[in-house]
Amino acid sequence: MTFDLIAVLGGNYNDPDIQSRVEAAVSLYNFRRTPILFSGGNEVNHLTEAEGMREYARRLPNAPRPEDMDIDNRAKTTIGNIFFLKQYLQENYYKSPAIVTSSYHVGNVIPLSKLVLSDFSPIFFASPSRIGDGILFKKIGIEMARIPFSLAMLSVEIRNLEKQLYS
DSSP: OOOSEEEEEOOOTTSHHHHHHHHHHHHHHHHHOOOEEEEOOOEETTEEHHHHHHHHHHTSTTOOOGGGEEEEOOOSSHHHHHHHHHHHHHHHTOOOEEEEEETTTHHHHHHHHHHHTTTSOOEEEEEOOSSOHHHHHHHHHHHHHTHHHHHHHHHHHHHHHHHHHHO
């Protein structure tokens, strides 16, 4: 299991599923002392998702060192999380991110990551979710059936993000 960055995908940091993602990332950090990137730009109670997750991590036992935690506030969607993660990996010369999300969300994240992060070697960690694993497998089945449509939507979304970023 090799990774050089832990990337935690965002959500409402007051939600137990998101807190579980942060706790999983902190456990990975304590195992490997690998930097953590918290990603998410939607605001919740005057903090972005990324800022809220970092604040939650700081309060945990065995919290990462402040200099080992970074945030990316640009993403507003899962597609944005993966797109901006790619940019962050390129800019900081990372090759193998450990992407942390919830067990419910991983069915969306893996297909997107395989497309967008094809130049990298991501591995995935799914933290426990309030939504049962039976639903997870149904969700993965549904998402896999929708991949051709999702790929078209992903291409449009990436082009829109690139226009915003480079214009």
